[in-house]
Amino acid sequence: MPAPSGKLNLIEISVLLRGEPERIAAWAGQWSARRLALPVIVIIVGAGLYGAAMGWWRDPQQAFYVAIKFPLIILLTTVGNALLNAMLAPLLGLNIPFRQSFSAILMSFVIAAAILGAFSPLLAFLVWNAPPMSPEAVSGATYSFIKLTNVAAIAFAGAVGNARLFQLLTRLGGRRAVAFRVLFAWLAGNLFLGSQLSWILRPFIGSPSLPVEFFRTTGLRGNFYENVFHSFLQILQQFD
Amino acid sequence: MNNQNPIPPIPPQVPPPIPPVMPASGPRSLGDDPAERAAIPNIIVAIEAILRQPRRVMFQLRQPGAGWLIAAMLFVSVLCSLMYGVVAGTFSGGTQLWAAPVKIAAGLMISALICLPSLYIFTCLGGSQARLVEVSGLLAGLLMLMTILLIGFAPVAWIFSQSTESLAWMGTLHLIFWFIATVFGLRFLETGFSHSNARSLTGFRTWVVIFMLVALQMTTALRPILGTSKTFLPTEKKFFVAHWGDCLKGHDEASKSESQ
Numbered sequence: 001m002p003a004p005s006g007k008l009n010l011i012e013i014s015v016l017l018r019g020e021p022e023r024i025a026a027w028a029g030q031w032s033a034r035r036l037a038l039p040v041i042v043i044i045v046g047a048g049l050y051g052a053a054m055g056w057w058r059d060p061q062q063a064f065y066v067a068i069k070f071p072l073i074i075l076l077t078t079v080g081n082a083l084l085n086a087m088l089a090p091l092l093g094l095n096i097p098f099r100q101s102f103s104a105i106l107m108s109f110v111i112a113a114a115i116l117g118a119f120s121p122l123l124a125f126l127v128w129n130a131p132p133m134s135p136e137a138v139s140g141a142t143y144s145f146i147k148l149t150n151v152a153a154i155a156f157a158g159a160v161g162n163a164r165l166f167q168l169l170t171r172l173g174g175r176r177a178v179a180f181r182v183l184f185a186w187l188a189g190n191l192f193l194g195s196q197l198s199w200i201l202r203p204f205i206g207s208p209s210l211p212v213e214f215f216r217t218t219g220l221r222g223n224f225y226e227n228v229f230h231s232f233l234q235i236l237q238q239f240d
Numbered sequence: 241m242n243n244q245n246p247i248p249p250i251p252p253q254v255p256p257p258i259p260p261v262m263p264a265s266g267p268r269s270l271g272d273d274p275a276e277r278a279a280i281p282n283i284i285v286a287i288e289a290i291l292r293q294p295r296r297v298m299f300q301l302r303q304p305g306a307g308w309l310i311a312a313m314l315f316v317s318v319l320c321s322l323m324y325g326v327v328a329g330t331f332s333g334g335t336q337l338w339a340a341p342v343k344i345a346a347g348l349m350i351s352a353l354i355c356l357p358s359l360y361i362f363t364c365l366g367g368s369q370a371r372l373v374e375v376s377g378l379l380a381g382l383l384m385l386m387t388i389l390l391i392g393f394a395p396v397a398w399i400f401s402q403s404t405e406s407l408a409w410m411g412t413l414h415l416i417f418w419f420i421a422t423v424f425g426l427r428f429l430e431t432g433f434s435h436s437n438a439r440s441l442t443g444f445r446t447w448v449v450i451f452m453l454v455a456l457q458m459t460t461a462l463r464p465i466l467g468t469s470k471t472f473l474p475t476e477k478k479f480f481v482a483h484w485g486d487c488l489k490g491h492d493e494a495s496k497s498e499s500q
Contacts, residue, residue, distance in 0.1 A: 080399065
């Protein structure tokens, strides 16, 4: 096995995707601006390309906005929960330093972003073949299909990223039970913050009846979970 | 005939010893690892130790001069709760930016002070050999662990404070964060007591319920922490469950008028 180099080469992303725990664990232990730069670049490019494809159906300007917002959500979630995740790991039995927990989470997002980046041409092709976004298209099967495709692609990328993170945590902690506990706690925290950030930074796919904009003017009004709760109540009221 | 089968000697009627909570083959005793015996020279090391080497903190609390460590842990608790309070205060802004941190820090310290005597009594009843200084130290450790975890939650709390206007929702969110932080803190406390030859943790668990109730009531006694009011402290006395009910009712009415 070659000794880990001081920087993460683009070719070495394949090592991340293959999930070679020894090399990934060695990288996670290193901490320098150069080592952090490439993961950040991969996230910006990969998630940015996917975001552009997602927003393109509404308008090229929407594509540009989502290309900025999508990587932003990933990076803000990583930074926003960094301290909490670093505290939770030792408390749940995995005694790793802050930089290692931060690098581990960043690497799982790199894997997800690389997968999303690879899917972006496919999504762009799908959008290119779809009829222009209009109220009819939004109410029909096309919109649902595009939405579900996005959900499937993002879910797949997230699942692979977390599977690799689990392998890395098992390697670092030595026990699967500890790795599972830490992964579960990290996932819960990241999903909680990530959902709200996505809510604030909406829209992504866009709507034909609403203007193209970076933020909705109502972006900071209400939160994701309140909205889900009210939707749930509305559904229940249908049965009254 | 009887002489051929002598009666075996009757063992003395001594009750069997009550086993300690932790079996002998269980966790090692404190200080077995040389790393646990390393002194804690400053606050940063204390924070690091309570997260990564809680046994080191427990061992140091048994050594002479543990007062410094207890004072340091209390100082960190006050500082962190003040910082978290500022984040909580950003929900309403204005005077709550200083009132919320003061109330959260004071509420936490008063709750601990009120519960310390009962903690000592319950642990003694459970057979623990811990001295009052050690019990105080473990309680200070609980507070420090709780509040530094709350600092970890602070960015998430801030994001939600800026993007929601629902008092009930923000109250619930802060309670969830407080609950998670308290669970980790109590785990530290329980581990500490399990190393003090306690025969039973029933008393300790009873105390946990008392501590939770006191802390929850403190949020009502010192209200408003999130919302606004003309007075610094409430003029009406309420039980926390009744206060929560009123908050949720208010939220429900606001939602209805919004939808109309």
